[in-house]
Amino acid sequence: xxxxxxxxTRIILFLAVLGPxxxxxxxxxxxxxxxxxxxxxxxxxxxxxxxxIPITLALIVVQEMCARMGAVTGKGLSDxxxxxxxxxxxxxxxxxxxxxxxGNVVTxxxxxxxxxxxxxxxxxxxxxxxxxxxxxxxxxxxxKNVEKVFLAASVFYIAYIIAGVLSEPNWHQALVxxxxxxxxxxxxxxTYVYMTIGVIGTTITPWMQxxxxxxxxxxxxxxxxxxxxxxxxxxxxxxTDLVAWFIVVACAxxxxxxxxxxxxxxxxxxxxxxxxxxxxxxxxxxxGLFNASLFAASILPLSTAYTVCEGMGFESGLDKSFREAPxxxxxxxxxxVLGAAVVLIPDFPMVKIAILSQVLNGVLLPVVLIxxxxxxxxxxxxxxxTNSHWFNIVAWLTAAIVIGLTLVYVWGSxxx
Numbered sequence: 566x567x568x569x570x571x572x573x574t575r576i577i578l579f580l581a582v583l584g585p586x587x588x589x590x591x592x593x594x595x596x597x598x599x600x601x602x603x604x605x606x607x608x609x610x611x612x613x614x615x616x617x618i619p620i621t622l623a624l625i626v627v628q629e630m631c632a633r634m635g636a637v638t639g640k641g642l643s644d645x646x647x648x649x650x651x652x653x654x655x656x657x658x659x660x661x662x663x664x665x666x667x668g669n670v671v672t673x674x675x676x677x678x679x680x681x682x683x684x685x686x687x688x689x690x691x692x693x694x695x696x697x698x699x700x701x702x703x704x705x706x707x708x709k710n711v712e713k714v715f716l717a718a719s720v721f722y723i724a725y726i727i728a729g730v731l732s733e734p735n736w737h738q739a740l741v742x743x744x745x746x747x748x749x750x751x752x753x754x755x756t757y758v759y760m761t762i763g764v765i766g767t768t769i770t771p772w773m774q775x776x777x778x779x780x781x782x783x784x785x786x787x788x789x790x791x792x793x794x795x796x797x798x799x800x801x802x803x804x805t806d807l808v809a810w811f812i813v814v815a816c817a818x819x820x821x822x823x824x825x826x827x828x829x830x831x832x833x834x835x836x837x838x839x840x841x842x843x844x845x846x847x848x849x850x851x852x853g854l855f856n857a858s859l860f861a862a863s864i865l866p867l868s869t870a871y872t873v874c875e876g877m878g879f880e881s882g883l884d885k886s887f888r889e890a891p892x893x894x895x896x897x898x899x900x901x902v903l904g905a906a907v908v909l910i911p912d913f914p915m916v917k918i919a920i921l922s923q924v925l926n927g928v929l930l931p932v933v934l935i936x937x938x939x940x941x942x943x944x945x946x947x948x949x950x951t952n953s954h955w956f957n958i959v960a961w962l963t964a965a966i967v968i969g970l971t972l973v974y975v976w977g978s979x980x981x
Contacts, residue, residue, distance in 0.1 A: 588712070588864070589777040590624060590801035591719040594808055595861035596676025596831050597669070598767045599854055602809050603834035605764050606816030608826050609757060611735070611742040613764055617810050618743070620768045624802040626963045627934070630941050631774045632798050635781030636791040637950045642778040643876035646936050649943070655876045661929050666772050666869040668922025670904035673865060676858030678908055679832030683851045689909060696905035699863045704894055707884050718860040722808045724853040729811030731846040734818035743810070762970045769967055770926045771933045776868035779875065783882050788950070815850065866900035931968040938964060
């Protein structure tokens with residue numbers, strides 16, 4: 566086989582398995598993530614850009630393990646947890662996950678309401694319409710068509726890259742701060758430490774691991790396609806953190822430079838940018854927030870429905886009809902209806918709910934990571950695809966750092 570034909574075969578194989586890793590990584594930049602990155606840029610300028618390197622490495626390590634487990638076992642993460650650790654442990658974890666994810670769903674619909682309000686559209690109009698769109702997309706579509714829509718939504722994150730360029734940042738300073746660790750003096754600032762933990766902590770959430778592995782299984786990725794699937798995870802992780810980098814840069818170049826240090830949510834960041842970076846940057850930032858919120862409002866209920874059905878042994882999957890998987894679709898519908906309804910309550914404390922959901926994410930994440938590491942190192946389950954010695958060191962170290970940071974983040978959120 567000639568080198569050209571070999572590369573063409575690899576590209577075709579990569580495009581065939583493209584989806585789960587790229588989609589899952591990009592949903593991480595939801596309304597909560599965009600708010601965190603915006604606040605980091607507004608409060609500390611370019612000085613938190615160095616976090617993007619460890620963020621990317623941590624995301625690749627954790628997501629790669631999930632993709633590998635899905636390809637080798639052909640089972641979702643909650644399914645494996647039930648089989649290996651028992652129904653009682655799985656049930657407790659599922660209860661926590663449903664509570665956490667519901668808080669996240671509410672946050673995403675809040676992002677929809679906030680972004681559309683920037684275009685003078687009332688939340689009483691935007692939220693119900695978007696809820697119907699999200700519901701119809703999943704319930705009426707099959708896996709291939711839904712995945713194509715999600716991939717298109719992922720590509721739309723380029724809006725933040727363009728917004729960052731239009732903000733006319735100090736490129737030299739931004740690049741230097743990306744590769745240079747901050748000096749000792751900044752660590753004396755508790756706010757800086759807390760924001761560092763927040764930026765890194767928004768990278769990996771419990772729902773991501775369950776959704777990625779379920780998507781790998783439903784897409785039918787096997788060990789033969791695994792190398793291409795791993796590339797999907799790596800490309801997705803790099804792209805989503807490139808977008809995060811540009812969000813920080815855009816807010817550093819506009820809000821921080823003009824003395825705006827605090828924002829209440831991502832929509833406020835977009836609104837504050839308009840007189841500073843121009844109308845087009847504002848439109849792109851606000852449209853990006855809407856896309857991210859709508860995208861995540863589709864994925865989060867879907868991830869929750871997948872996880873609960875796998876853990877409890879119910880039929881699930883977008884290629885199954887309503888009659889074949891009634892619990893899967895009804896549970897998905899219930900999450901969307903309740904999530905949208907909560908946002909429509911007048912004077913509902915959205916910020917508190919958003920913070921609470923992030924705290925609960927932090928409580929559950931260590932448990933999920935430990936389950937994953939124990940599962941992927943079981944030879945009877947993974948065969949020769951268990952972690953290598955060096956990958957285990959990296960994986961456990963990554964897990965330990967992420968667990969430590971999330972515990973500090975939770976403590977600070979509760980008592981700080």
